[in-house]
Amino acid sequence: MPVGALLWRSVDTISPSAAKHSNDTSPPTSGLDRYFEISKRRSSIPREFRGGLVTFFAMAYIIALNPLIIGTGADKNGNLISGAPKFLDAAMTQIDGAAVGTSIAMVAAATALIAGIMTILMGVVGRFPMAIASGLGLNALVAYTLAPQMTWPQAMGLVVWEGIIITVLVLTGFRTAVFKAVPPPLRTAISVGIGLFIAFVGLVNAGVIRQGSGTPVTLGVGGNLQGWPILVFLIGLVLLITLHVLKVKGAMLISIISGTVLAIIVEAIGHVGGQAADGSNPTGWALNVPSLSGFSWPDLSLLGRVDMVGAFFVDGKFQFAHFLALVVLVFSLLLADFFDTMGTMVAVGSEGGLNDADGMPPRTTEILLVDSLGAVVGGLGSVSSSTSYVESTAGVGEGARTGLASVVTGAAFLLAVFLAPLVNLVPFEAASPVLVFVGFLMISQINExxxxxxxxxxxxxxxxILMPFAYSITVGIGAGFLAYVFIRLILGEWRKIHALMYVVAGLFVLYFAQGVILNLLGA
Structure with missing residues (x-):
């Protein structure tokens, strides 16, 4: 049974056929209903609000996590993204804690703002229940690879260029054409792989799965589940399963809110604290410490700090080898953004029963256009490339089917610009049960x-397997595409391969060989 049909039946007790044949619906009841096709997709305004809030809480961690990556890294001059020096001494050993704190706060405010704007745009233009925010992995590439070679404004300028290129690919129809060229079984594999990936992300975020001392991963701390935060996760997961089995509406949102309230109580009584970077307090909270704090006025001065041309010059001079190295890096950003979005879009559409017979979500071009513009706006906002979030499947699992859910998610992000401390109340351990449960819902497609x-x-x-194992949606897609083309060729079935699949396979060869290429270029 397709996962979209399963969700319809389990969440709102609607038959699977109803999920597929959306034309058998009552006429729209309002202009809002007509615009977002709420009745046509057999949804309701309350369901869209619930789904939008679940998506927000499932991905609100980016407001805390993106600043820890973008806001703490130094550029080639030793400066933070705020422009202030990261270190107090010339030897770059003594970190200026106040400067880092200011930089983190600035990135947090900008991250929430850009996520809010782009997610609302996805809802209004794409009319699809998929949220956008600074991409994990993409931000690490910017912070740890681009910025150390240039200034922060120059690094963000390259992000803008990546966004412009990928937007052109959408407008010319190339990005949509590539999507259509992917064989249906691979599209199904993308959804299943993302299901495993997001479940693994949830387990890792909650600290249930960690790096082992003698193994790549292990259960909890030294093979054991220890600490109050893990208990909060387990209680949240048990509560979610119970509510789902009993067909209680709003199960995921109830689980997140209940887990957060429990976490606040646990922290207030037990003073658990957070896990430290040096490995101490391993049974503490993974990221956000759920303790009440005051409000803060946002500093949005990072917006527009972009240098579009400086990165292409070394000391004011153009060097061809340096230029080629930058092209490889921008290409890496572009390819990761390109296929992460494709995988996420397929997964979200499949989960909600929204894809057509060819596996295409409605308004594909509009969805891809908004996502592409997210990279441009993310660079202009100094928060790295913004992209679609697979956590959107959590909201779809709660019942979201239309762009109205994205509008709700985006509005919550805009509110979070001013209420970031309240957003940070939701620890990984309270939100992660939803991600694990969505993995269960998505993997059911494997029987196809x-x-x-x-x-x-x-x-x-x-x-x-490579999506969770490599912790990358792009790596999984790339390996699958290359294997598909290779096996078809050795079988002599080269005519069965769409021409664009050859192009994409060639690009993935370059993607996987980028380390070798950069070494040859001396970068």
């Missing part, structure tokens, strides 16, 4: 794969 055909089964297998 014909495992008896190696030309299908092997690429699908690699796509599914």
């Amino acid at each position: 794969i014909d495992w008896t055909r190696p030309e299908i089964g092997i690429p699908v297998f690699l796509t599914i």
Whole structure:
């Protein structure tokens, strides 16, 4: 049974056929209903609000996490993104804590603002229940690879260029054409792989799965589940499963709110504290410490701090090798953004039963255009490339089916610009049960794969396993695409491969070889 149909039945007791045949609906009851096709997609305004809030709480961690990546890194001059020096001494050993704190606060405010604007735009233009915010992985590439080679404004200028290029690819139809060229089994594999990936993310975020001392990963601390935060996670997961089985509406939102309230009580009584970077207090909260704090006025002065040309010159001079190295880095950003979004869009549409017979979500071009503009706006806002979030599937699992849910999510992000301390009340341990549960919902599509055909089964297998194992949606998609093309070629079935799949496979070869290429260029 498709996961979208499963969700319809389990959440609102609607038959699977109703989820697919959206034309069998009552006429719109209002202009809002007509614009967002709420009745047509067999949803309701309360469901859209619930779903939008669940998506927000599932991804609100980015308001705390993006500043820890973008706001704490130094550029080639030793300056933070705020422009202040990171270190108090010339030897770059003594960090200026006040300057870092200011930088983090600035990035937090800008992150929430850009996420709010772009997610509302996705809701109004794309009319799709998918949220946008600074992309994890993309921000790390900017902070740890681009910024150390240039100034922060120059690094953000490259992000803008990546966004412009990918927007052109949408406007020319290339990005949509690539999406259509992907064989249906690989699209299904992307959804299943993302389901495993997001479940793994939830387990890692909550500290249930961690790096082991003698193994790549292990259960909890040294193979044991220890600490109050883990208990909060387990209680939230048990509560969510119970509510789901009993078909209680709003199960995911209830789980998040209940987990957060419990976490606040636990922290107030037990003073658990957060996990430290040096590994101390391993049974503390993974990221946000759920303690009440005051309000803060946002500092949005990072907006517009962009240098669009400076990165291409070294000491004011153009060097071809340096230029090629930058092209490789921008290409890496572009490819990751390109296929992460494609995978997320497929997963969200599939989860909500919104995709058509060809696996295409409605208004695909508009969705991709808004996402592409997210990279441009993210660079202009100095928060790194903004992209679609797979956590949107949590909101869809709660019932979201239309762009109205994205408007709700975006509005919550805009409110979070001013109420960031309240957003930070939601610890990973309270939100992660939803991510794990969504993984269960998404993996049910695996029965649609014909495992008896190696030309299908092997690429699908690699796509599914490498997303969580490599902790990257892009790596999983790339491995699956390359395996598909390779197996078809050795079978002599080259005519069955869409021409664009050859192009994409070639691009992924360059993507996986970027380390070798950069070494050859001396970068």
